[in-house]
Amino acid sequence: MSAERVPAAPARVQQCPECGSDRLMRDYECAEIVCMNCGFVIAAKLTDRGPEWRAFNAEQRAKRARVGAPLTYTIHDKGLSTMIDWHDRDVYGKRLSPGQKAQIYRLRKWQRRKAQIYRLRKWQRRIRVSDATERNLAFALSEISKIANALNLPKNILETASVIYRRAVKERLIRGRSIQGVTAAAVYVACRQCGLARTLEEIAQASNINKKEVGRSYRFLIKELDYFIPPLKPSQYIAKFSNQLTMQGKVEEIAHKILKSARELKLTSGRGPTGIAAAASYIASVLTGERKTQREIAEIAQVTEVTIRNRYKELVERLMFEVTI
């Protein structure tokens, strides 16, 4: 053995040093002892008794799982013992002597006790697992409300996102992914489902997770949960931009008109909806004299001025004369 010293967990913690409560819980998933009363983490680095492998999908699980209960060193025979037959006869069918009978009786009694311990352990394990998932769920749901609050999202989005997350948990999709990544993705799915124009970027910012990660989790979620989500229409962005630019209803109305003609002329397909919406908003602002700079709109729409210019050029060339003010 190496001489490396691992800060050992206190051998037998009985009370929480923080609040004195004796309601402690061992969480093998996180390798911690946690006070159920105040949440104080008393000791880290417990030994994990779960399998030493991780499986990320059913195929891997099937490949890695081994048949039978795992070998354990806490039972004298490593769990490989055989139960003794209940007939009072030996292997040749001869009756046993009273001495042998007594010995077997003691053995049976001991085996019953052992079975009892097994059952207890099984229940302990079950309770521990459901506890851990419950705590994870609670954490995830609080993350979802955090994001929703940061973005000022309406309550129905919060509800939808929670339902999506619960589904993901039920389908065992969280394993091997970060809870925060999936919660952010769930919020994004909820927004898209409800037709709310929120970009991945915004969600990523509100949740402190990079856009790539959120996007990956998002694609994973909609694939595994069989969601069909149509791409957001540019018109869904118009209202948002108008609000943020504090433009009047008239401007918004014209922007919608421009979009409608653009759709009819098939100028919208293949283009990013934000770019088109931004360009339409820009044109509308110019037409009404309530001029906004390209830079202002670009910043809000989160596209570059160049993109707005390109879309704007296309739009003006093709449909300028069709829009009646």
Add this chain to the structure above:
DNA sequence: AAGACGAAAGTGGTTGA
């Protein structure tokens, strides 16, 4: 001087072999 314009090169994601 700020804003608009446009060319050119670079980036990240999608698609089809």
Add this chain to the structure above:
DNA sequence: TCAACAACTTTCGTCTT
């Protein structure tokens, strides 16, 4: 898995108001 591709971004110089 990889190359081709379109959309978009970045950067920068020039023109317009």
